[in-house]
Amino acid sequence: MTERLPSSSSAAEADSDRLPPARFALGAHTWKEIAHLLANLPMSLFGFVYVVTMLGVGFGLTVTVVGLPLLSAGLMGARQLGKLERARARALLGVRVDEPSRLRLRRGGGFFPRLWLALKDPVGWRTVLYDLIRLPWGIVTFAVTLVSLFVLWPVLPYLARGMTNVDRAMVRGLLSPSDELERRIAELESDRGVVVDTAAADLRRIERDLHDGAQARLVNLAMGLGLAKEKLLEGQADEHVAAMVEEAHGEVKLALQELRDLARGIHPAVLTDRGLDAALSSVASRCTVPVRVTVDLPGRPAAAIEGIAYFTVSELLQNVSKHSMAKSASVEVWRADDRLLIQVWDDGRGGASLDGGTGMRGLADRLGAVDGLFVVDSPEGGPTTVTAELPWRDRELTPARQDASAR
Structure with a gap:
């Protein structure tokens, strides 16, 4: 699992500690800051033109059916501009902030709910604000830096440090994922x-x-x-x-x-009493295709996660029986860090998809509602591999089980 970067507040303090003090002599850090300031004008000009065009076209066409979709697409593009600016600040200014998580527009939730989720994306709108206010600042920093290279050479390191500190503050304030909670709330409302x-x-x-x-x-x-x-x-x-x-x-x-x-x-009794291994073996025994079941878990996940995993495998094996024309299949369940992974494979004819009418879309929606993932790999002619991923939450012990485990 990729280690998370420090939070924006702690990263800010770490960045300030890492920066060497500005001196009359132009060191490597100062030259990076100068390069960043000179690049501000073309970058801010490009961002400003993109944002103004996107807003003008999007809002101007809201009276038609294409206005809001164009606006949502423009916000997705603004996210990419923000990613580019974070990379530039990381390379030249030493500013390291977390990348915002990907905006998850789930299929099957309806066109308008997905459109509304994209239009409410706080990351996209903060990037729009960043690009709008950057143009005048980009002009100022470009002009001051260019003049200082020829006229104010002795104080250039101090000017560069002061102006880039403003840039650092803008990146941390508008391009960091500090408002991700707002987007997660919107996603949870959809879920x-x-x-x-x-x-x-x-x-x-x-x-x-x-x-x-x-x-x-x-x-x-x-x-x-x-x-x-x-x-x-x-x-x-x-x-x-x-x-x-x-x-x-x-x-x-x-x-x-x-x-x-x-x-x-x-809810099958065998799942409650004996867990996923026994429950999935029972499901596999009722499948019309020979199924090999492998469950490698250090313990039992929370009952809700265990139930979702059981019914996911159960429905996938029903699809294998009814639609796959397979000769063999397998089910593998294991834990990786804080995720429960499920993989169902068969050597059938393939061609399964989320829109194929076999219940795949419903499974994807159920897993998505609990922050899970659902991926189908099923080329024509087979084989079919379905991978599901669920968050791992430890099972809470009842008082009776706690006493038993204590003994």
Whole structure:
């Protein structure tokens, strides 16, 4: 796992400590600062023209259907300008700030929610502000530095240090990810909608299964037993009544099996009692394709993460059975740092995609809602490899388990 850079505040102090004091003699640090100041004019001019054009076209066309999409695309481009400016400040000024995390525009969440998330991106808008105010400052720093190279040579190191300190403050204040919390809140609001929709769909599925399955069988059972009771009261204890009772007995067994299957679909008991290894082995045994299961975990993750992992593998193996025409498959589950990784492979015909109508999109949305990832690699002709990644959270022990572990 890549080590995170220091926070912007601590980085600011570290940068100040690392910079040597300005002296009359022009050292390497001073020449880097001079190069940065001379490059301010062309860079700020380019950024200003881009931002003004982007804002003018985007807002000017908001009366049409392309205005807001163009504005959101412009903000994505502004993010790249900010990345370039951070790299320039890092190379020439020694300013090191964290890179903002990538804006995650999830497919399947609808065009307008994705568009709104891009338009609210605080990183993009702060970069726009940075490029707007940089042009006059770029002109000033270019002119002062150029004149000082020929006229004010003795004090140039001090002028360069003072002006680049302003540049450092701008980079830290406007291009650092200090407002990432705002974007994460926007993402979590979008994720909440996905979770609500998924939960509603699951409830509708359970209701449909109960209505069309076990409930219908229990109604037929009640009717059959009622007819048998009437015949017994009438003294007709013949083979016909025995057949009706036998049929009712069969209906009871089928209804019980359907209720077990439904309960397993909500949350299997084997997962609660024995964990992912046993639960996934049970799922693999019901697959029509031979499946090799490998689970290498140091412990059990949180129940919610464990459940998502189980149902992800379960649905992927159902796809293998129904659509892949595979001869073999495998499931691997392991932990890497603070992530739970899942990989499901089969040697079938391939061609699976997030938009293929096999439930892949729903899986991707569910994992995305808990800050997970879902990647499908399935060329035509196969094989298919699906990789899922979930955040690892340790399982909380109940008081009974805590006592047991203490003993």
